[in-house]
Amino acid sequence: MHQRIFIVKLLSPLLLLVTRNFFVFLQKKLTVSKKIMEKREMIATINEALAQEFEVEVSDITPEANIKDSLHLDSLALVDMVALIESIYKVKISGKDVNRIKTFGDLYDVISEQINT
Numbered sequence: 001m002h003q004r005i006f007i008v009k010l011l012s013p014l015l016l017l018v019t020r021n022f023f024v025f026l027q028k029k030l031t032v033s034k035k036i037m038e039k040r041e042m043i044a045t046i047n048e049a050l051a052q053e054f055e056v057e058v059s060d061i062t063p064e065a066n067i068k069d070s071l072h073l074d075s076l077a078l079v080d081m082v083a084l085i086e087s088i089y090k091v092k093i094s095g096k097d098v099n100r101i102k103t104f105g106d107l108y109d110v111i112s113e114q115i116n117t
Contacts, residue, residue, distance in 0.1 A: 039108070039112060042089075042108065042111065042112070042115070043108055045088065046085065046088075046104075046107065046108065046111065047061045047104075049084060049085075049088060050071060050081065050084070053080070053081070053084055054071040054072065054073075054077070054081070056070060056071060056072075061104055062104060063103060063104050063105035063108065064103055064104075064105060065103060065104055066102060066103055067081070067101060067102065067103060067104055067106075067107060070104070078098070082098055085107070085111060089111055089114065089115060091111065091114035091115065092114070093110060093111075093114065097110045097114075
């Protein structure tokens with residue numbers, strides 16, 4: 001009987017630690033899953049808005065595609081695109097960030113950075 005009590009006393013803190021770590025692990029996994037889902041929703045929203053605004057098919061908008069070529073953008077239309085994105089997400093995209101945006105993937109990254117800061 002004393003051995004069982006000793007073992008329970010010995011293992012209780014270890015079991016508590018393992019359980020606590022498992023719940024922390026689960027919470028991190030759920031947070032990552034939520035961020036992935038949020039990014040998918042963000043991408044879908046952007047793609048729909050751009051397709052409608054610039055009269056292209058959503059299927060033409062892929063992360064690797066060049067924005068200017070896919071949307072047939074000149075410099076004025078590029079400003080329109082930035083204004084549209086800024087109004088949807090209530091963010092401010094700097095000139096430096098605009099210069100970084102070559103593909104739709106770049107655009108998604110810039111917006112994610114803006115939203116998460």
